[in-house]
Amino acid sequence: MIKQRTYSKYALEAVTLLGEQIKLGRKQHKWSEKNLAERAGISRATLQKIERGEMSCAIGLVFELATLVGVNLFEQDKLPLSRHIEQTRDKIALLPKRIKAKTKVVHDDF
16 A cells, blocks of 8 residues: 655645646746647656645656746745755765764663
């Protein structure tokens, strides 16, 4: 039996909003589903899933569609976004490369 994945309400609402924004952008460009799917190199069915806000779609595809239709994901200006990437990478560089799960020490001397 396959266990269905559960998502937080916030995550579901965020992906629904992004899907709706992609649909709005597509319609504002006066592109059909088929036209946008061809531009993105995906099937029409995949585009429909993304516009419905299904969580099973690859995030890269969703971001590419958002870019194609003009949905700004983080900020209007690309320069600050690149600055955020650089700052995040700098922070990551300060952290350990590997994180090991802490093993619990068993005290079995009765």
